Amino acid sequence: xxxxxxxxxxxxxxxxxxxxxxxxxxxxxxxxxxxxxxxxxxxxxxxxxxxxxxxxxxxxxxxxxxxxxxxxxxxxxxxxxxxxxxxxxxxxxxxxxxxxxxxxxxxxxxxxxxxxxxxxxxxxxxxxxxxxxxxxxxxxxxxxxxxxxxxxxxxxxxxxxxxxxxxxxxxxxxxxxxxxxxxxxxxxxxxxxxxxxxxxxxxxxxxxxxxxxxxxxxxxxxxxxxxxxxxxxxxxxxxxxxxxxxxxxxxxxxxxxxxxxxxxxxxxxxxxxxxxxxxxxxxxxxxxxxxxxxxxxxxxxxxxxxxxxxxxxxxxxxxxxxxxxxxxxxxxxxxxxxxxxxxxxxxxxxxxxxxxxxxxxxxxxxxxxxxxxxxxxxxxxxxxxxxxxxxxxxxxxxxxxxxxxxxxxxxxxxxxxxxxxxxxxxxxxxxxxxxxxxxxxxxxxxxxxxxxxxxxxxxxxxxxxxxxxxxxxxxxxxxxxxxxxxxxxxxxxxxxxxxxxxxxxxxxxxxxxxxxxxxxxxxxxxxxxxxxxxxxxxxxxxxxxxxxxxxxxxxxxxxxxxxxxxxxxxxxxxxxxxxxxxxxxxxxxxxxxxxxxxxxxxxxxxxxxxxxxxxxxxxxxxxxxxxxxxxxxxxxxxxxxxxxxxxxxxxxxxxxxxxxxxxx
Numbered sequence: 001x002x003x004x005x006x007x008x009x010x011x012x013x014x015x016x017x018x019x020x021x022x023x024x025x026x027x028x029x030x031x032x033x034x035x036x037x038x039x040x041x042x043x044x045x046x047x048x049x050x051x052x053x054x055x056x057x058x059x060x061x062x063x064x065x066x067x068x069x070x071x072x073x074x075x076x077x078x079x080x081x082x083x084x085x086x087x088x089x090x091x092x093x094x095x096x097x098x099x100x101x102x103x104x105x106x107x108x109x110x111x112x113x114x115x116x117x118x119x120x121x122x123x124x125x126x127x128x129x130x131x132x133x134x135x136x137x138x139x140x141x142x143x144x145x146x147x148x149x150x151x152x153x154x155x156x157x158x159x160x161x162x163x164x165x166x167x168x169x170x171x172x173x174x175x176x177x178x179x180x181x182x183x184x185x186x187x188x189x190x191x192x193x194x195x196x197x198x199x200x201x202x203x204x205x206x207x208x209x210x211x212x213x214x215x216x217x218x219x220x221x222x223x224x225x226x227x228x229x230x231x232x233x234x235x236x237x238x239x240x241x242x243x244x245x246x247x248x249x250x251x252x253x254x255x256x257x258x259x260x261x262x263x264x265x266x267x268x269x270x271x272x273x274x275x276x277x278x279x280x281x282x283x284x285x286x287x288x289x290x291x292x293x294x295x296x297x298x299x300x301x302x303x304x305x306x307x308x309x310x311x312x313x314x315x316x317x318x319x320x321x322x323x324x325x326x327x328x329x330x331x332x333x334x335x336x337x338x339x340x341x342x343x344x345x346x347x348x349x350x351x352x353x354x355x356x357x358x359x360x361x362x363x364x365x366x367x368x369x370x371x372x373x374x375x376x377x378x379x380x381x382x383x384x385x386x387x388x389x390x391x392x393x394x395x396x397x398x399x400x401x402x403x404x405x406x407x408x409x410x411x412x413x414x415x416x417x418x419x420x421x422x423x424x425x426x427x428x429x430x431x432x433x434x435x436x437x438x439x440x441x442x443x444x445x446x447x448x449x450x451x452x453x454x455x456x457x458x459x460x461x462x463x464x465x466x467x468x469x470x471x472x473x474x475x476x477x478x479x480x481x482x483x484x485x486x487x488x489x490x491x492x493x494x495x496x497x498x499x500x501x502x503x504x505x506x507x508x509x510x511x512x513x514x515x516x517x518x519x520x521x522x523x524x525x526x527x528x529x530x531x532x533x534x535x536x537x538x539x540x541x542x543x544x545x546x547x548x549x550x551x552x553x554x555x556x557x558x559x560x561x562x563x564x565x566x567x568x569x570x571x572x573x574x575x576x577x578x579x580x581x582x583x584x585x586x587x588x589x590x591x592x593x594x595x596x597x598x599x600x601x602x603x604x605x606x607x608x609x610x611x612x613x614x615x616x617x618x619x620x621x622x623x624x625x626x627x628x629x630x631x632x633x634x635x636x637x638x639x640x641x642x643x644x645x646x647x648x649x650x651x652x653x654x655x656x657x658x659x660x661x662x663x664x
Contacts, residue, residue, distance in 0.1 A: 040061060
């Protein structure tokens with residue numbers, strides 16, 4: 001897997017511009033959602049939540065989508081990212097492939113280039129192997145008699161087998177490796193994928209005589225394989241999995257994610273089981289929001305993968321002692337990630353595969369709903385049963401539960417934490433306040449550890465002020481929960497300046513001047529940092545000016561499809577907001593209409609900047625008056641009076657619409 005830190009700057013700006021020039025949001029969204037034209041826009045059922053009446057709108061002119069049901073909004077790139085759960089770079093590559101644009105890459109280090117080439121080679125080999133094993137399953141006599149018969153005995157239909165791209169490896173020494181090397185695949189890379197091993201100094205097929213389960217990443221590429229033996233033997237393991245390599249890291253993968261991602265998104269719940277066949281059987285029955293941990297303990301990366309789709313995780317395990325112990329592993333990590341974790345234990349001697357085939361999908365879903373147990377309370381009940389009347393074990397249990405609850409430390413989960421404290425203190429028969437004190441003790445200890453770790457990694461004292469990134473994230477979060485309330489009335493005028501720059505920044509400011517609208521804005525008598533109050537607008541203007549100072553006047557698309565999705569979403573809201581026009585009083589004062597067009601944009605630019613300057617001057621007048629009120633020195637008082645007269649004259653000129661164009 002490539003880390004985004006490596007890939008971010010790999011795609012060249014030239015390629016990105018080609019992609020942006022080709023993007024058609026109706027075509028892209030229409031690839032996933034059935035859209036109908038409604039006036040100037042398109043309407044369809046939202047793919048991000050279940051709805052019967054369409055509330056999902058796509059605007060081709062604004063190049064944005066908006067769901068008035070769940071609030072989802074964004075541009076074509078963010079749609080691909082959200083729908084397919086891609087990173088920004090993955091979405092760009094998907095679009096490049098769709099529009100058949102060759103991806104140019106910027107200069108990278110030889111080490112990174114080698115890493116990328118190796119990873120690409122492993123993906124190509126795995127793709128070839130997947131096709132080979134599927135063909136062997138369906139086309140060869142042995143594949144049909146052995147592999148296909150096994151899958152059919154498990155109750156899998158041909159449609160399901162093809163969906164999950166299941167296969168079979170012939171029970172011969174080297175049929176696969178001979179075919180692969182004959183086609184030019186590198187033997188060293190074949191070994192690295194685990195498909196081939198060396199026996200008696202000769203290459204041999206590693207999965208011979210086994211049925212094959214390809215393991216996909218979130219975009220459907222094959223990362224590795226699970227291979228199950230069909231003949232009972234003490235010498236060979238039941239399952240062989242691909243070894244870890246540059247693209248396959250077991251702790252970061254959940255089997256079936258590629259097939260389950262849309263169902264998890266829509267149902268807002270992820271079911272977690274243990275094995276490949278559990279996932280496949282449930283999918284075939286119509287229970288599609290399910291993935292598997294492949295029999296390993298849950299890892300933090302796997303839990304974060306779940307959280308990309310939902311906060312609700314329901315773990316389904318066999319109802320035996322081993323199943324219970326397996327269920328309890330990873331609990332604290334899941335809590336720490338902010339997941340709402342439930343546990344369902346199946347009847348004894350049942351697993352999800354056998355149980356859903358025995359009782360059917362509807363009964364299975366009902367069983368899950370009726371038997372969900374809260375993970376924390378379940379852990380407490382099991383532990384209390386084990387502790388019995390042993391006071392030492394009970395004391396240890398109180399500490400364990402307090403530490404678990406302390407990991408629910410996100411602000412939005414405060415109520416949930418308090419509920420756990422109340423319920424657990426009742427079950428443990430201890431004082432609630434005492435448990436609160438113990439929970440707080442663990443919270444303090446963890447904060448101290450975090451602080452120590454931070455100071456160790458960051459010896460330079462950190463600035464107490466919020467970073468631009470943090471501010472933008474807060475603004476974006478506000479936007480997600482009510483965009484129309486994001487800006488105060490004054491800020492609407494600041495947004496107007498952003499709109500003007502994005503639409504007309506490269507236009508000539510006047511017929512006589514070679515200066516652009518952007519030149520005018522960034523050479524006003526006051527710096528925009530002092531004219532603008534909104535941290536978000538400042539952030540946008542800083543980014544605009546950075547690109548402007550590099551010699552390019554950015555357009556709307558560069559921001560609407562910015563790789564910082566929080567910034568892009570804020571831009572979409574600003575462009576979309578119809579309330580951004582000037583107030584009625586302001587229009588009357590300046591005697592203009594704010595209708596964007598070839599004639600009006602110049603008036604809008606002057607009026608918007610004059611409004612912000614006027615606001616700045618009014619602040620300066622107020623500050624000057626406050627200073628004068630506290631002065632006793634006549635010279636200083638005289639200076640304040642002269643400044644007051646000068647500022648009032650500027651205020652009068654601006655109010656009359658007589659602002660001066662000043663270029664430094």
